[in-house]
Each structure stands twice: as C-alpha cells, then as structure tokens.
Amino acid sequence: MTATEQGGAVLIIGYGNTLRGDDGLGLLAAERLMGLELPAGVRVMARHQLALELAEDIANAGVVIFLDARAGSPPGQIDYTELEPARGKPGPLEHHVEPGVLLAAAEAIYGATPRAFLLTVRSDSFEPGAPLSEAGEASLPELVERALRLAREHAA
Numbered sequence: 654m655t656a657t658e659q660g661g662a663v664l665i666i667g668y669g670n671t672l673r674g675d676d677g678l679g680l681l682a683a684e685r686l687m688g689l690e691l692p693a694g695v696r697v698m699a700r701h702q703l704a705l706e707l708a709e710d711i712a713n714a715g716v717v718i719f720l721d722a723r724a725g726s727p728p729g730q731i732d733y734t735e736l737e738p739a740r741g742k743p744g745p746l747e748h749h750v751e752p753g754v755l756l757a758a759a760e761a762i763y764g765a766t767p768r769a770f771l772l773t774v775r776s777d778s779f780e781p782g783a784p785l786s787e788a789g790e791a792s793l794p795e796l797v798e799r800a801l802r803l804a805r806e807h808a809a
Contacts, residue, residue: 663717668721673783675789677785685793712764719736738766752771
C-alpha cells in the first residue's frame with residue numbers, strides 16, 4: 654500500500670544522542686517542533702535511537718521525515734534525501750536501525766510503504782560530553798524550518 658492509498662498523516666522522527674555533541678541535533682529539532690503549532694495531521698516523535706518498534710507508527714503515516722546528524726563536511730550543511738526501503742534484513746540482535754530498514758519493516762509487517770525523507774546535518778563534533786558545536790547550533794533553526802516546510806508540503 655502506498656502513502657497515497659493510506660492517506661495518512663505526516664510523521665516526523667528526530668533522533669540522536671544529546672550527550673555526544675551534534676549527534677543530538679535530530680532529537681533537539683524534534684523537541685523544538687513539538688513546541689510549535691503544527692499543521693493538522695503532523696505528528697512529531699523525539700528518540701535517542703531508531704528501533705524496529707517504530708515500524709507500526711511508520712506504516713500508519715502517509716509521509717515520514719527523519720531528522721539526524723552525521724559525520725561530514727562542511728559542518729552545518731543540511732542534506733536532503735528521499736528514502737526507499739532497504740533491501741536485506743537487520744540482524745536478530747539489532748537495537749539501532751537505519752531509516753531504510755524501518756521502511757522495509759513497515760512494508761514487510763504492515764504492507765505499507767510511506768514516502769520518506771531524511772534531513773541530515775553534517776558535523777565533525779560527536780565527542781562524548783561535548784555541547785553542540787557552533788555550526789550545529791547555527792544549523793538547528795534551519796533544520797527545524799526545513800522539516801516544518803516539508804511537513805506542510807505533505808500534510809493532508
């Protein structure tokens with residue numbers, strides 16, 4: 654079943670570890686989005702990591718927007734990617750999974766494949782105990798704005 658057939662809402666999932674510098678940017682962006690007035694049908698989740706338990710929420714959405722940070726240059730740059738379900742299976746003891754694996758799980762278990770996007774902030778600051786870098790701090794409002802704009806475009 655495609656997102657159009659589902660007619661579902663927009664789900665934003667921000668994830669990351671706030672105890673490791675810029676790794677927490679996705680989670681922090683989700684928390685900021687929760688404090689805003691969102692369009693009808695937009696739901697936000699903030700998670701420390703992605704887990705297979707999210708497959709049902711993903712399957713029930715029409716569109717999913719993932720927010721994350723990754724190592725890369727130039728720090729603060731935000732990348733936009735449209736995602737497809739991953740092919741292959743996660744290991745039996747896998748606790749942290751990638752967005753494509755979650756899409757594949759939603760498809761395999763619930764027969765639903767929502768349209769999905771990933772907004773990723775590039776960074777070089779992931780040290781344990783480190784605060785957000787200057788580039789990470791500067792990119793946070795733009796990450797929130799881009800996620801909100803994307804959600805508005807796809808909200809029912």
